[in-house]
Amino acid sequence: ILNVEQSPQSLHVQEGDSTNFTCSFPSSNFYALHWYRWETAKSPEALFVMTLNGDEKKKGRISATLNTKEGYSYLYIKGSQPEDSATYLCALAPPNTGNQFYFGTGTSLTVIP
Amino acid sequence: DSGVTQTPKHLITATGQRVTLRCSPRSGDLSVYWYQQSLDQGLQFLIQYYNGEERAKGNILERFSAQQFPDLHSELNLSSLELGDSALYFCASSVGTLSSYNEQFFGPGTRLTVL
Numbered sequence: 001i002l003n004v005e006q007s008p009q010s011l012h013v014q015e016g017d018s019t020n021f022t023c024s025f026p027s028s029n030f031y032a033l034h035w036y037r038w039e040t041a042k043s044p045e046a047l048f049v050m051t052l053n054g055d056e057k058k059k060g061r062i063s064a065t066l067n068t069k070e071g072y073s074y075l076y077i078k079g080s081q082p083e084d085s086a087t088y089l090c091a092l093a094p095p096n097t098g099n100q101f102y103f104g105t106g107t108s109l110t111v112i113p
Numbered sequence: 114d115s116g117v118t119q120t121p122k123h124l125i126t127a128t129g130q131r132v133t134l135r136c137s138p139r140s141g142d143l144s145v146y147w148y149q150q151s152l153d154q155g156l157q158f159l160i161q162y163y164n165g166e167e168r169a170k171g172n173i174l175e176r177f178s179a180q181q182f183p184d185l186h187s188e189l190n191l192s193s194l195e196l197g198d199s200a201l202y203f204c205a206s207s208v209g210t211l212s213s214y215n216e217q218f219f220g221p222g223t224r225l226t227v228l
Contacts, residue, residue, distance in 0.1 A: 044156075051214060099215055100171065101146075
């Protein structure tokens with residue numbers, strides 16, 4: 001079982017603030033890292049797939065970076081809005097496992113209007 | 114809407130009973146995955162099927178079993194239920210290849226409560 005850690009566990013920010021959180025994973029045996037957004041009472045929704053060291057992906061106000069050598073990925077949200085409130089999950093997909101995902105426990109973000 | 118459907122949405126049952134959770138993947142997806150989310154735990158991978166065959170096994174108890182049918186829908190069977198089996202069970206699907214690059218599309222989940 002691979003250990004995927006996310007920090008912080010929860011975060012409260014004011015509307016308009018920018019924020020970021022971390023996903024840490026074993027740097028050896030890396031293949032792909034997935035970020036998901038999970039709103040309450042809905043199903044997790046894919047944000048990004050990160051595969052190469054130094055990868056940077058962006059979708060609107062949300063972006064992510066990847067450092068496979070040191071084993072972490074950052075998710076950034078610029079100018080947080082109340083609709084960004086959700087749990088953000090990262091999942092490691094190691095090679096040769098048939099796309100089995102190892103999820104972190106998530107960072108719960110609350111954006112206060 | 115991810116295109117993955119799960120039934121039922123909620124299930125309440127008693128200890129010792131057996132239940133079946135059902136999942137229909139997105140059209141064209143060959144892989145189906147089952148995950149369990151218990152209180153204060155992250156999503157735990159249980160099992161994966163690919164085109165009808167078991168592909169990978171995670172932390173799945175011996176009391177649990179799954180299968181994928183020729184029409185690609187999948188069922189997760191949970192037997193001799195215990196209080197600790199109460200959880201949210203998700204099904205996900207992905208496209209035909211087994212690449213780790215493929216995102217998984219999640220269904221709405223089945224909330225199981227064991228009393």
